[in-house]
Amino acid sequence: MCTFASSKLKALDAKQIIIIGGGAAGFFAAINCAENYPDYKVLLVEKGSKVLTKVRISGGGRCNLTNACFDNNILVKNYPRGEKELRNVFSRFSTNDTINWFEKRGVKLKTEDDGRMFPSSDNSETIVNCLLQEAKKAGVQIKLNIEIEEILKNENKTFTLKLKDSGTFSCDKLIIATGGSSNEHAYNWLKKLGHTIIKPVPSLFTFNVPNNTITALMGVSVPFAKIRIAGTKLETVGPLMITHWGLSGPAILKASAWGARQLSDLGYNFIVIVNWLPKYTEEKLRIEFANIRTENGAKLMINHCPVELPKRLWEYFLIKANISETLRWGDLPKKSANILINTLLNDEYKVQGKTTFKEEFVTCGGISLKEINLSTMQSKIIPNIYFAGEVLDIDGITGGFNFQNAWSTGWIAALCQ
Numbered sequence: 001m002c003t004f005a006s007s008k009l010k011a012l013d014a015k016q017i018i019i020i021g022g023g024a025a026g027f028f029a030a031i032n033c034a035e036n037y038p039d040y041k042v043l044l045v046e047k048g049s050k051v052l053t054k055v056r057i058s059g060g061g062r063c064n065l066t067n068a069c070f071d072n073n074i075l076v077k078n079y080p081r082g083e084k085e086l087r088n089v090f091s092r093f094s095t096n097d098t099i100n101w102f103e104k105r106g107v108k109l110k111t112e113d114d115g116r117m118f119p120s121s122d123n124s125e126t127i128v129n130c131l132l133q134e135a136k137k138a139g140v141q142i143k144l145n146i147e148i149e150e151i152l153k154n155e156n157k158t159f160t161l162k163l164k165d166s167g168t169f170s171c172d173k174l175i176i177a178t179g180g181s182s183n184e185h186a187y188n189w190l191k192k193l194g195h196t197i198i199k200p201v202p203s204l205f206t207f208n209v210p211n212n213t214i215t216a217l218m219g220v221s222v223p224f225a226k227i228r229i230a231g232t233k234l235e236t237v238g239p240l241m242i243t244h245w246g247l248s249g250p251a252i253l254k255a256s257a258w259g260a261r262q263l264s265d266l267g268y269n270f271i272v273i274v275n276w277l278p279k280y281t282e283e284k285l286r287i288e289f290a291n292i293r294t295e296n297g298a299k300l301m302i303n304h305c306p307v308e309l310p311k312r313l314w315e316y317f318l319i320k321a322n323i324s325e326t327l328r329w330g331d332l333p334k335k336s337a338n339i340l341i342n343t344l345l346n347d348e349y350k351v352q353g354k355t356t357f358k359e360e361f362v363t364c365g366g367i368s369l370k371e372i373n374l375s376t377m378q379s380k381i382i383p384n385i386y387f388a389g390e391v392l393d394i395d396g397i398t399g400g401f402n403f404q405n406a407w408s409t410g411w412i413a414a415l416c417q
Contacts, residue, residue, distance in 0.1 A: 015040055017416065018161065018169060020148055021177035022046030024055055025389025025406035025413075027131045029175045032414035034138035042139065043169070045146040047178070052128050054179075058403070059116070063124035066098045066407070067400040068111045078401045080203070080258050081364055082394030086405070088374045093408040101407070105130055114250075116400050150189055157384055173384045175413045177406075180363025180390040182356075190367065190391075194381045198393040200365030201264040203257045206248035207272055208353040213316075218244040220310050226278035227251050230271035230348075234259040237278060242313075245355055247272065253398045256354070260364035260395075268354045274347040276317075277307055285341050289332070297330025304329065307344070317343050362402060366393045377413040386413040 017040050019030045026044055034042040058064050069075045072090040076083045099109060099117070107130050108120040119126040135142065147164040151174070154160060161169040176190070180200060187197040209215065221241040228235045234255055241249035255272075256263065263270065277285065285307075292299075292306045302325045305314040318325070321340040323332070367387055371380050379385040388409040396402045 016169075016171045017042050017173045017175065018159075018171040019044045019175040019177060021179060021389070021391070022048070022051035022142070022144075023177065023179050023389065023406070024052065024131075024403055025179075025391075025410040026175070026177035027052060027135060028407050028410035029177055029386075029388050029414045030140045031131065031134045031138050032411055033175070033416065034135075034140050036414055037416070040172070041141065043141045043143065043171075044135070045143045045148070045169070047145070047147045049144055051142065051144070052131060055128055055131070055403075056124050058124060059118060061124050062118045062122045063127045064116045064118055064400040064403065065102070065109075065127055066095050066117045066404045068095070068115045068117055070095055075401075075404075078399065079394060079396045079405070080260065082369065082392070082396075082405070085369050085372075085374045086394065086408075089405075089408045089412060092375075093411040095404060097411070098404060098407045102127070102130065105134060114399070148189065151193060151385075153382060159384070173386070173416050175386045175388060175416075176391055177388040177410060177413070178391045180361065180366055180395070182361065182363060187366070193379075193385070195371055195379065196368040198365040198368050200363045201260050202354065202356050202361065203260040203364040203395050204253050204362040204398060205256045205354040205356040206243065207246045207252055207256075207349075207351045208268075208355055209246035209349045210352055212246070212349060214242055214349070215244055215246060217242045217312055217316055220313050221249060222276060222309065222313070224278060225249075225251050226275040227255055228273045228275075229255060229259060229263070230273055232259065232262055232270075234262065240274065240276075243355075246351070247274075247349065248355075250398055257362075257364070257395065257397045263354075268351065270351050272349050272351050274349065275345050276309065276313070276347060277344050280307070280345070282341060282345060285344065286337075289337055289341070293329050293332060297328060299329055300325070301327050301329055301332065362395050363390055364393075364395050366391050369393050375412075376415065376417040377409055378417070384416075386416065388413040 017033050019026050030042055030044040055063055076086045079086055109117050110120045111117050148161050149164040150162040152160040158172050159174050182200055182202050184200055191197050223239050225240040226237045236251050236254040238250035240251045288306050320343055323336055373380055377386045377388055389406045394405050
């Protein structure tokens, strides 16, 4: 384990590389930097009192560290922001490179049916410990509770970092991997460098549907649903889960990522339309209903669901269509059948607000990619400053894609080319 020193520090010697940010991108950059530049001191500074927080909680504490998508042309399609630019990045450090990097360091990985990759231990501490041990082995110094207030450019192309609680650091090269923030003011110290900040808004959030009876079904999920945002072209498919505040799951999270700016502009007040049975057309569902009326007309509707839906959800739809629990299939009125079919295929919910998970917060926005050389991750505005991770205007959908961006950009930044 790495030893963390006190935040009360004096300015350090030159010939030093400093990495700002103790997340996935920052650690990966620091480790690889130390290996690439053994004659330099490599210092990682973190604003908070802990490092690798997102790594620890990702994937429900299992750490979804990448995705088994090995075709870069397909991989980049999972990034609402950065698709074009990441083609270059992933050509230099790919998913395969990530897997090899961790496995060479003793971390065995496994792939789940949906492509998400986790450590075989199903424990994020496996990844955390690997990064901490590699940092220690490489000689990376780690300092906590260090907040950088301003970066000053020196005439000799080095930098002086002013600390918020007084004091300074000096370095020859600087890698910024501070992650994302929904607060635009959090980027002011970077804006002072001359960089353009693309306004940050939340990405990857769930939909709140307050005062809706469906929230009583919290925990119920379907493996495949299609959702549309009314008045937009946003449409996604995937698993959907009902929570005590509304709707979640990959289908919702993907919509929140692709529609991050649109939904922000709508003030997170909109109509979401859920197709609970996207494998069925209206005609096919009507035929299914007709067949069951003929073959099982004596059966109670509440006890005999002709489609693959959780029992509680089926019961909820019957109530929503005003169908009595004593009604038999053979007695289903045409009007009630129409209402039920429409509910199954075009179920509308009024969304009022979002829920984001503080530690797993993902940002749409950040440093403009137009000002970064994606072959080196170096600033086009200031030589010897590099960027990595979510501080850039890059974000992916759920499934390990945001971590892959962190590993790839962190690795390239660590070359300090």
